[in-house]
Amino acid sequence: MYRHICFRLFGIAVFICVSCVHYHNFSLHENKLVAYMWNNHKKLISHMLNYQAQGAVIYTINNQRKGYVPFIWTKDNNHCYIKLFNVFGLTIISISVENGVVSILSNIFHQNNDLKNEIQKWFVDISYFIEQLQQWLLGLPNSNAEYNLNSIGCLSHINYRYKNKNISIYYRHYYANSIPILPKVLDVYYDQYYIRLIINNWNIR
DSSP states (O other), X not given: OHHHHHHHHHOOOOOOOSEEOOOOOOOXXXXXXXXXXXXXXXXXXXXXXXEEEEEEEEEEETTEEEEEEEEEEEEETTEEEEEEEOTTSOEEEEEEEETTEEEEEOSOTTTOHHHHHHHHHHXXXXXXXXXXXXXXXXXXXXXXXXXXXXXXXXXXXXXXXXXXXXXXXXXEEEETTSSSOEEEEEEEEETTEEEEEEEEEEEEO
16 A cells, blocks of 8 residues: 555656565454564664765655665764765765764765755754664664564555654665575655665665
8 A cells, every 4th residue: 555655756767676564454363473573573673883874865845756776874883974975976065973972974965955955954853863773774664663563574554643743754674584684675755755775785784
């Protein structure tokens, strides 16, 4: 259902994925099995202190596609780096988070006011969103979120409110053959924004 809605609204092309997540109503036995798989999954994820995710961000504002931006997300213990690139492979924005302190570096803000404004809108509360993104990227909910699980014991949907606005995250596809199972495609809906994160490669160190 979610997939059909997403295709209808945004006309997203079909991605070749390792595994598709199927949704259905679980029986009592299946609920216990899914809960067991979910608990084991969380334990495996908690041991991921050093990793790198490479992929791309597709973002839409008011149902109009605005851009496609490749990214690299690197996590080394308490230090996190996010880099966004242009179509030529040049870094346009670098975000560094160390011990809760966020730093943003960019040489293009003075050249592209539209990009600057969009970045500033999204990162008014950057410390909060970066913290949440670290959870979402790994397929984990934050403490105040409502969430649903799929048949392989991973997240299918997260929903919670931030500043009286709803944030919804849908996990479309996973790398189901990896250990631990990690997200491949997830969609984030917040206010008038829609962001699709496509993770092409995970490197666990």
